[in-house]
Amino acid sequence: MADLVYQRIITSLKKAIDEGEFSDMRLPDERSLAESYSVSRSSIKRALGLMADQGIIFKKRGSGTFVNPLYVKQGSSFNYSGKNLGITDSFNSKGQKPGVKVLSFDVIHPNKDMQDNLFLKPSEFVYSFKRLRLLDDVPFMIETGYIPIKLAPELSEQIASESIFNYVESELGKEVNKTYLNISAEPSDSEGKELLHLADNEPVGLMEGIFFLDDGTPFEFSTMKLHYKYFKYDSFVDLANK
Amino acid sequence: MADLVYQRIITSLKKAIDEGEFSDMRLPDERSLAESYSVSRSSIKRALGLMADQGIIFKKRGSGTFVNPLYVKQGSSFNYSGKNLGITDSFNSKGQKPGVKVLSFDVIHPNKDMQDNLFLKPSEFVYSFKRLRLLDDVPFMIETGYIPIKLAPELSEQIASESIFNYVESELGKEVNKTYLNISAEPSDSEGKELLHLADNEPVGLMEGIFFLDDGTPFEFSTMKLHYKYFKYDSFVDLANK
């Protein structure tokens, strides 16, 4: 991770920003940076481009490159701690103990929707499972998942009670590393009220997603209903990409 | 927009994909593409990289480049129509007539939070306004916004009743093109129930955002409360960016 030139530069520039090195919020121009790091301008451009995508800096043609003032701030309501998942990994990141309880685990025929989303023929089977996820023994999310059996023939309730993605990575040698997410919210239904201990007026956050293997195969279709207090998603958006 | 090499290639490849040219879901390798388009491999890499960021294709080192099967599908629950704003622009995009009603418009001192988020001194003033947004005369969003007066000295209730961002672009010659978003959900409060016609159990979607000018200046802090049925956000996420 750290032996790449552009990664090294990103790390170094972040550190310099954190240490208040650019007091006027302006970075040196790309050509100077290339020289002082003894790398090509292309590598500098790559590093700065990634940092701009993350909202750490802003680039303006003809003017220069500037630090996002909010990146430096403490106590801002926004944290720039890297990526903004909202997915499994980030749930663990708050120092709370994650837990999983499998509510059901079956093999079924996919409906039309599922066939489309997972790119399946009607004759193919999928695992269908429902899990309750907890943090420090408090339930916060109901997850309904569908995975084609041909992609994980040995999947079991035992595996579902631990981590499916870890299993895929360690046992099948593949990696789940992309997802298409659809985020919304709804009033809680009876299931949500019961399992997530929600009051009548309290909603759930919905995250519907398709997870892909690294070769692009759709691996899982998942619907995640979250207790609204655990429902949070951060995103830095470039409105210019038309 | 269309005179750039990598844009031309993206357009061309998208068209080819739509027309089913790559029946095995596999694109030619980068070196072949470079030759057939008579451009450098770098330009091909740039085009393919952007397409991968948008989830149109998947690249796998050592294996090749593949079309995302869901990009081709019709009737999938996912649309890949480019960017996934959830912001002002996209609200208009459904062929419905947008409307704005200004509920209040004042100049105030920013509180501590606002000072941090907009990078202000305590002595500086901000415009504070609340707007109700409608689609085909149906209210769907309550927007509370704060803009430093020094960034838009001539702002008025009249302008707020139209489009503030259009005003900034045409009159001030600056552009608002980046935003940091924080998405969540809550039970509706009395204001939401009244203005958005929500029942007791129906929630609002929350989008808190800071909008930036192209040089990185924080321009507006905005809190958007949306009727939950209009609350939707799509996102393609690379889980590998650690």
Next chain:
DNA sequence: CAGTGGTCTAGACCACTCA
């Protein structure tokens, strides 16, 4: 006009996949 970021090229070498 000088300075800055944006686009594009041509080519070298590396790292991974799979037959």
Next chain:
DNA sequence: GAGTGGTCTAGACCACTGG
């Protein structure tokens, strides 16, 4: 080992900003 994408370089030229 052949084929594929990933990283990096060195340099040319363009487009925009601002004094």
